[in-house]
Amino acid sequence: xRKGLYPKLAVSGMKKNRRLYVPYIxxxxxxxxxxxxxxxxxxxxxxxxxxxGDMIQNILSMGRNVIAVFSVIFxxxxxxxxxxRRKTEFGLYNILGMGKWNLxxxxxxxxxxxAAVALAGGLAAGILxxxxxxxxxxxxxxxxxxxxxxxxxxSVLFTVxxxxxxxxxxxxxxxxxxxxxxxxxxxxxxxxxEKPPRANWLLAVAGLVVLGxxxxxxxxxxxxxxxxxWFFVAVVMVIVGTYLLFIAGSVAFCRLLQxxxxxxxxxxxxxxxxxxxxxxxxxxxxLASICILSTMVLVMLSSTTCLYVGKETSLRNRYxxxxxxxxxxxxxxxxxxxxxxQIRAAFMEVVKENGVFAEHILDYQMADMAxxxxxxxxxxxSSMSAMEQFSMGNFSGIWQVFLVSLEDYNRLxxxxxxxxxxxxxxxxxxHQYEGDTIAVGDGAPMKVKMAKGFIKDGTxxxxxxxxxxxxxxxxxxxxxxxxxxxDFSGNKLVNYHWYxxxxxxxxxxxxxxxxxxxxxxxxxxxxxxGFEEIHMVVDGIAWERADFYGLYGGLxxxxxxxxxxxxxxAVLIIYYKQVSEGYEDQSRFGIMQKxxxxxxxxxxxxxSQVLTVFFLPLVTAGIHMAFAFPLIDKMLVLFSLTDVxxxxxxxxxxxxxxxxxxxxxxxxxxxxxxxxxxxxxxx
Amino acid sequence: MxxxxxxxxxxxxxxxxxxxxxxxxxxxxxxxxxxxxxxxxVTFRVEQGEYVAIMGESGSGxxxxxxxxxxxxxxxxxxxxxxxxxxxxxxxxxxxAFRRDNLGFVxxxxxxxxxxxxxxxxxxxxxxxxxxxxxxxxxxxxxxxxLGLTGLLKKYPYEVSGGQKQRAAVARxxxxxxxxxxxxxxxxxxxxxxxDELLGLFSQINAGGxxxxxxxxxxxxxxxxxxxxxxxxxxxxxxxxxxVFTEEQMYQKISETLTLLATGGDPA
Numbered sequence: 001x002r003k004g005l006y007p008k009l010a011v012s013g014m015k016k017n018r019r020l021y022v023p024y025i026x027x028x029x030x031x032x033x034x035x036x037x038x039x040x041x042x043x044x045x046x047x048x049x050x051x052x053g054d055m056i057q058n059i060l061s062m063g064r065n066v067i068a069v070f071s072v073i074f075x076x077x078x079x080x081x082x083x084x085r086r087k088t089e090f091g092l093y094n095i096l097g098m099g100k101w102n103l104x105x106x107x108x109x110x111x112x113x114x115a116a117v118a119l120a121g122g123l124a125a126g127i128l129x130x131x132x133x134x135x136x137x138x139x140x141x142x143x144x145x146x147x148x149x150x151x152x153x154x155s156v157l158f159t160v161x162x163x164x165x166x167x168x169x170x171x172x173x174x175x176x177x178x179x180x181x182x183x184x185x186x187x188x189x190x191x192x193x194e195k196p197p198r199a200n201w202l203l204a205v206a207g208l209v210v211l212g213x214x215x216x217x218x219x220x221x222x223x224x225x226x227x228x229x230w231f232f233v234a235v236v237m238v239i240v241g242t243y244l245l246f247i248a249g250s251v252a253f254c255r256l257l258q259x260x261x262x263x264x265x266x267x268x269x270x271x272x273x274x275x276x277x278x279x280x281x282x283x284x285x286x287l288a289s290i291c292i293l294s295t296m297v298l299v300m301l302s303s304t305t306c307l308y309v310g311k312e313t314s315l316r317n318r319y320x321x322x323x324x325x326x327x328x329x330x331x332x333x334x335x336x337x338x339x340x341x342q343i344r345a346a347f348m349e350v351v352k353e354n355g356v357f358a359e360h361i362l363d364y365q366m367a368d369m370a371x372x373x374x375x376x377x378x379x380x381x382s383s384m385s386a387m388e389q390f391s392m393g394n395f396s397g398i399w400q401v402f403l404v405s406l407e408d409y410n411r412l413x414x415x416x417x418x419x420x421x422x423x424x425x426x427x428x429x430x431h432q433y434e435g436d437t438i439a440v441g442d443g444a445p446m447k448v449k450m451a452k453g454f455i456k457d458g459t460x461x462x463x464x465x466x467x468x469x470x471x472x473x474x475x476x477x478x479x480x481x482x483x484x485x486x487d488f489s490g491n492k493l494v495n496y497h498w499y500x501x502x503x504x505x506x507x508x509x510x511x512x513x514x515x516x517x518x519x520x521x522x523x524x525x526x527x528x529x530g531f532e533e534i535h536m537v538v539d540g541i542a543w544e545r546a547d548f549y550g551l552y553g554g555l556x557x558x559x560x561x562x563x564x565x566x567x568x569x570a571v572l573i574i575y576y577k578q579v580s581e582g583y584e585d586q587s588r589f590g591i592m593q594k595x596x597x598x599x600x601x602x603x604x605x606x607x608s609q610v611l612t613v614f615f616l617p618l619v620t621a622g623i624h625m626a627f628a629f630p631l632i633d634k635m636l637v638l639f640s641l642t643d644v645x646x647x648x649x650x651x652x653x654x655x656x657x658x659x660x661x662x663x664x665x666x667x668x669x670x671x672x673x674x675x676x677x678x679x680x681x682x683x
Numbered sequence: 684m685x686x687x688x689x690x691x692x693x694x695x696x697x698x699x700x701x702x703x704x705x706x707x708x709x710x711x712x713x714x715x716x717x718x719x720x721x722x723x724x725v726t727f728r729v730e731q732g733e734y735v736a737i738m739g740e741s742g743s744g745x746x747x748x749x750x751x752x753x754x755x756x757x758x759x760x761x762x763x764x765x766x767x768x769x770x771x772x773x774x775x776x777x778x779x780a781f782r783r784d785n786l787g788f789v790x791x792x793x794x795x796x797x798x799x800x801x802x803x804x805x806x807x808x809x810x811x812x813x814x815x816x817x818x819x820x821x822x823x824x825x826x827x828x829x830l831g832l833t834g835l836l837k838k839y840p841y842e843v844s845g846g847q848k849q850r851a852a853v854a855r856x857x858x859x860x861x862x863x864x865x866x867x868x869x870x871x872x873x874x875x876x877x878x879d880e881l882l883g884l885f886s887q888i889n890a891g892g893x894x895x896x897x898x899x900x901x902x903x904x905x906x907x908x909x910x911x912x913x914x915x916x917x918x919x920x921x922x923x924x925x926x927v928f929t930e931e932q933m934y935q936k937i938s939e940t941l942t943l944l945a946t947g948g949d950p951a
Contacts, residue, residue, distance in 0.1 A: 261816040270810040274798045591794045594755075595807055595855070598779035 006102075010109035013089060019579060019672065020082055025117055027078060027572050031071040032122025032163055033129065034565050038064045039155040040130040041137065046150075050141045052550020059554040060561075067565055068162055072169075074569045077289075079170050081576045083177055085583075090178060100178060107174050115167040119160060126159070127151050133557075140308075140553030141546065197251045197281035204252035207244025214238045215627045224430050225465055227634035234631065238624055242291055246616075247284035251277055271592065271605045272612075279581065279613055286573050291617035293570040295624045297563045298658055302625075302651040303632050304552075304559030309650065310641045311552040317456045317640040318548075319541040321362050321501030322511055323347075323518060326457075328535040329496040339530055340498065346525055347500065350517045356510065358502040362455070364412055365498045367403040367479055370465075376435040376445060378468075380482060380493050399431075400467045401440065402460070403478060409471040412455055419449070419473050427451040430637055431466035438470070440478050457499055508542035515540030571665050574614070578669040581610075582676030589677050606677070610670060618662050622655060700766055700862060700894050701729040701752070707760035708747050708917075721747040723917035725761070729863070729896060734889040736908035737898045738937070740944075744917045745898045749867055752896070753786060754778050766862045783808050787856030787864040791871035793848040795840040801851040802836035808859045819858075826854050830884060846877025853884065857893070864888075866897040870904045882907045902941065906934040915944055 014021045042061045047053045090103050131149050214237035221227050254277040258264045264273055280287075307314075327343070344363075351358045371378040378401055406425065410416055417425060424438060424446040437445040451471060460467045472478060485493045504511065518538055526536065585606065592602050633647055641647075708722040721744045729735050739745050750756035752763060754770050763770045765785060773781050788794075795804045802823070809819045827833045830850045840848055849869060856864050866885070870878040878901075886907050889895050897908060905911045907930060913921040921944075923936050 265806065265810050265814075265816045265819065267811055267813055270803070270807070274796075274803060278798050588796060588798070591796055593779075594753075594788055594790070594794055595783070595811070597811055598776070600776075601779070601811070 006105045007109045007113075009093075009106050010113060013086065013106070014110065014113070016089075017082070017085060019676075020085060020576070021114075023572055023575055024078055024082055025114055025121075027568065028075065028114060028118030029121040029125060030568050031067070031075065031565070032118050032159060033126040034561065034568075035064065035067050035071065035162065036123055036126030036155055036159045037130045037133045038067060038561060039158050040126070040150075040152050041133050043152060043155060044134065044150070046134060047137055050138070050550075051546035052141050052548075052553070053137075055547060055550035056137060056141070056554035056557065059551075059558050063558045063562055066562060070565060070569065071163070072166055074572075075166060075170060076173065078572055078576060079173070081580060083174055084580075087177070103178050104175055107171065107178065111167055111171040111174070115164065118167070119163060122163075123156055123159065137553070137557060140557060141549055197277050199252040199255040200248040201252055203244050203248035207241050207247075207249045210237050211241030211245060214241055218627045218631045221631060221634065222431060223466060224634040224637045227631045228638060231631055231635060234628075238295070238628075239292055242620065242624075243285065243288040246280070246288035246291070250280035250284055254280065267601070268605070268608075271597075272609050275588070276609055276612065279609060283577050283581070283613060286577050287613065287617050290570045290573050291620045291624075293566045293573075294617055294621035294658065294662075295628075297566045297570075298621060298625050298651070298654055299628060299632065300559040301563050301658075302647070302654040303636065304556040305654065306636060306647050306650045307552045307639055307641060308556040310636075310643055310646055311548055313643065314552075314640040315541060315545060315548045317642075319501075319539055319544060320456050320499075321360060322503045322506075322541050323515060323538065324362075324501035324541070325499065325536060325538045327498040327500070327537075329498070330492045330533060337530070339534065342525060343522070343536075344500065346521045347502075347518065350514060350521055351502070351504070354510065354514050354517070356504040356506050356514065358504055360503040362412070362499055362501040364404065364408040365496065366408075366469075367475060367494050367496050369401050369403075369482070369494045371399060371401055371440075372397050373399050373468075376437050377439040378441065380441050380485065398465050400460070400465055402467060402469045403440075403475045404454075404469060404471050405475050406471045406473045409451070409454070413451075413453070415452075417449075417451070417471075419471075420447075421473075423447045423449055425449050425451045425471035427454045427469040427471075429460060429467045430634075433468060438468075440470070441482050443478055443481070457497075508545065511540055511542035515543055567661070574665055575669045575672070577613075578610075578673040579676065582673040585677050610673065614666050614670075618659060625651065625655060699728040699764075700731045700733075701896070702764040703727050703748075703752075703761070704764075705761040706748070706751065706758050706763065708744070708751065708756070709759045720917050722751075722758070725914070725917070725919055727912055727919055727922075729894060732889070732892050732894055734885070734895045734907070734909040735897070736905035736911045737896070737914060738900055738902075738905050738911055738941070739914035739920075740900065743914045745900075745914060746867070748914070749865060749898050753788065753865055754782055780812075783811055784859060785862045787859060787861035789849070789852050789856050789864065789866040789869045791868035793840070793845070793852045793872070795848055795851060795855075797840050800837055800839055801832065801843065801847075804840070804851055805832075805836075805854045805858055807855060812859070822858055823854070826857055829887070830854050844877070845873050846880055849873060849877065849881055850884070853881070853888075857888065862894065864893060864895045866895060866899075868899055868901075869897065870899065870901055878903065902934055902937050905937050906930050911937055911940075913940060913944060920944065 038060055041047055042057050042064055044057075047057060090106075093103060093106075094100070127149070130152075214234045217230055217234050217237070221230055254273055257269070257273050258277075263269055325343075325347075348358070369378075369380060371380045373379075374397060378399065406417065406419060409425065419425060422444070426433060426438065426448050427450070433448070436448055438448050439445040451469070454469050470478075479494065482494050504514070506514070515538070518540075522536060522538060525531065526534065589602055589606075593599065597605075629647070629651065632651075633644060636642075636647060704726050706722050706725040707720070710719045710721055711717070712719060725744075725748060737745055737748065747756065751758050751770075752765075754773065757771075795801070796807070799807065805823060805826075806819050809822070823836075827836060830853060832847070832850055832854055835843055835847055835851070840851075843851075849872075853869075856866075869885075870881055873881060882904055885895060885897070889909070895908075897904065899905055909925050911923045911925075911933075912919055913923075921940060923933070923940060925933055928936065
């Protein structure tokens with residue numbers, strides 16, 4: 001055969017089907033672009049040099065793998081749409097005398113062209129937008145960079161090495177389909193008589209049960225750590241449930257509607273219900289995918305945005321003062337020793353030397369222990385230590401208990417609470433305490449009075465299990481019998497903390513200087529006599545800020561990137577769904593008109609079906625989000641973020657933006673749909 | 684026998700069910716703007732209870748004529764009266780309802796919706812007309828029996844043979860008790876056995892009083908009709924009344940006329 005025929009046939013085939021090929025190629029370009037951007041940022045020296053940059057790069061490299069895996073699944077899915085329509089054309093070529101070998105050559109050319117365009121376009125766009133990505137990151141980390149454009153040959157090579165095999169696999173898959181089919185099957189593959197979908201009640205009920213269980217799980221979980229452990233189980237259940245419900249449940253539901261003759265045989269319902277069955281059978285999986293992707297986008301965006309917006313709050317929760325010290329003693333004796341005065345003095349010297357002013361001084365002490373809460377008693381002495389129970393996943397009864405003197409409480413909170421003998425003031429975080437009395441160890445039960453709150457401390461905000469503060473007139477009384485007790489691996493059951501910290505109105509750089517000097521001073525002090533049993537951590541909020549911003553900013557950045565990728569996927573699935581349905585509905589449109597439906601009636605019926613099919617995933621994603629909300633709320637507590645209203649606002653905002661975007665996509669794609677349907681359908 | 688007239692009135696009773704007068708249809712081709720006369724001057728009448736076949740070669744204007752009769756297309760000139768009503772006077776919005784209430788269609792390609800069972804396909808026009816489920820079932824029962832569909836109603840189009848599909852399509856055309864059944868090459872996609880069956884059914888239905896207008900170029904199909912109109916170059920060229928002829932004799936007559944048409948002669 002003439003040279004150049006195959007490339008020509010490949011190009012003309014793609015041109016003729018440009019409605020399908022253009023979005024596919026764009027999707028390929030988009031995937032390559034996103035992949036390049038992420039791998040560029042992962043390895044960029046500029047980013048690594050920023051404070052907090054390595055944190056972002058770690059997070060992004062996870063994202064890079066997600067994008068690669070998603071690309072494979074997604075490109076295979078969309079490629080299947082293409083093949084279904086191309087088969088007719090190949091069948092024709094086959095009948096006109098082309099062997100399968102010739103078809104394979106056309107396919108080869110087609111793949112080569114698509115791969116070349118996708119890689120060239122994707123890399124070009126990637127290089128261009130990688131700068132945007134870098135600038136966004138610079139903004140997140142609040143540092144500076146120049147505006148020059150860099151190309152990273154390593155990332156280019158890596159991208160090519162990931163995507164060339166993907167395109168090769170796609171080609172092999174296409175060849176396999178051509179090889180297996182005979183010409184008649186190829187010609188007919190588009191209009192094989194389709195069996196009416198049977199309702200699979202078992203799967204439908206299973207879907208309902210699984211989804212219901214996932215929702216129940218989401219609502220019934222009370223402890224933040226449980227939320228974290230069960231979140232992934234719930235996610236898997238929701239995915240399974242959604243697929244089952246969309247595929248089997250929807251058909252079963254339509255069948256139920258059909259059984260109700262009074263409902264079914266109505267002008268508005270008759271055509272819609274019966275075509276919906278087919279629509280759902282064909283598109284159930286696609287719709288479920290859209291729904292899952294949308295939910296993922298929403299969960300990711302809302303939680304990462306929330307973390308990013310609330311980053312200063314969580315930073316404050318973690319470090320209640322600009323300079324903040326946490327001293328741990330293992331022995332009660334030490335907590336009242338003279339060392340405390342020496343440490344205080346050392347702090348103040350540094351403050352004075354730097355000419356800053358220390359305010360909001362925080363200075364208090366508490367005892368902390370982990371124990372099991374059982375029938376109103378904190379049990380420290382169980383045969384297995386709390387930590388070991390914990391590591392076995394048995395964590396629902398574990399509490400972190402802090403004992404603080406009532407005097408400290410009144411001083412810090414500016415209150416004047418008094419307690420009768422046998423009374424205790426209590427404050428809990430992450431979980432409510434419901435009993436009337438509480439006992440610690442073998443002590444007598446004390447009557448519980450609830451406190452309004454307590455200042456945040458670093459120890460509590462680092463915890464993932466609920467905390468219980470007990471304010472006692474005389475903590476020693478409760479502590480004395482516990483002092484010196486250890487679990488069998490030798491760890492003391494009770495630790496003593498002394499918190500000391502202050503704020504200063506100074507710029508971050510000054511604060512960091514002060515912190516460095518404090519570190520030097522403390523090192524000198526701790527090497528002296530009498531400080532052997534003291535374990536001290538001094539933190540500065542300014543010092544940690546970059547890491548915090550790096551972490552939360554990195555999560556947000558990744559959330560946005562993956563959000564874009566998933567959204568991309570959802571949009572393309574929607575588009576292909578519309579196009580393929582358009583071709584299928586074309587002939588039906590003509591028949592209905594001949595049997596006496598007005599164009600208006602047909603349009604109305606099709607409109608209502610398309611709308612239902614289109615917005616079902618969005619509505620379901622909204623419901624998923626609503627049920628996921630308590631879980632997300634509890635998980636964010638683990639990131640020391642407790643602002644429910646912030647989460648509600650951000651989630652609602654994300655959903656609205658997403659819905660708006662979704663509607664725009666609907667408008668754009670439904671035009672293509674109507675173009676196809678009314679193409680030659682008007683009899 | 685089914686009721687013949689819905690509205691009483693002396694005038695209508697004398698009228699033909701279909702009156703086509705000086706019908707013209709001119710198409711302008713999309714490229715070049717040349718005018719093509721699909722129908723030049725067609726005039727004929729169909730009386731109540733008649734079974735008329737229209738024959739002609741491809742491109743003679745048969746399909747254009749049928750589309751105009753079905754109110755799917757508008758003529759360039761001339762008038763069509765269906766049951767005394769001028770099709771040109773029906774408002775655009777009422778055309779679909781008019782078609783649904785007065786005409787029954789049988790197509791070569793059956794045009795059954797594959798998403799419906801045969802039963803629901805047959806119900807479709809009634810559902811569109813807003814009839815109650817009970818009434819629909821009552822109407823279907825005798826028709827299904829007559830057409831031998833009773834055991835097939837729950838099946839889907841893809842599960843049954845071409846002949847069975849066409850019978851379902853006939854049932855769909857009859858269930859609205861239309862004034863006129865329009866059949867467009869109804870045997871075109873059927874094998875000879877199914878063709879015989881269907882033509883037998885048409886004769887039977889016609890004997891029951893149903894007016895049928897069938898467009899075909901099958902001599903066999905036309906030989907069942909009571910009258911055959913021949914169209915050539917957009918005009919009614921000739922017609923044959925069956926009168927006392929048997930089907931075989933009719934077949935013979937039609938063949939002779941077609942030969943004449945093809946050779947360009949003038950029938951005596």
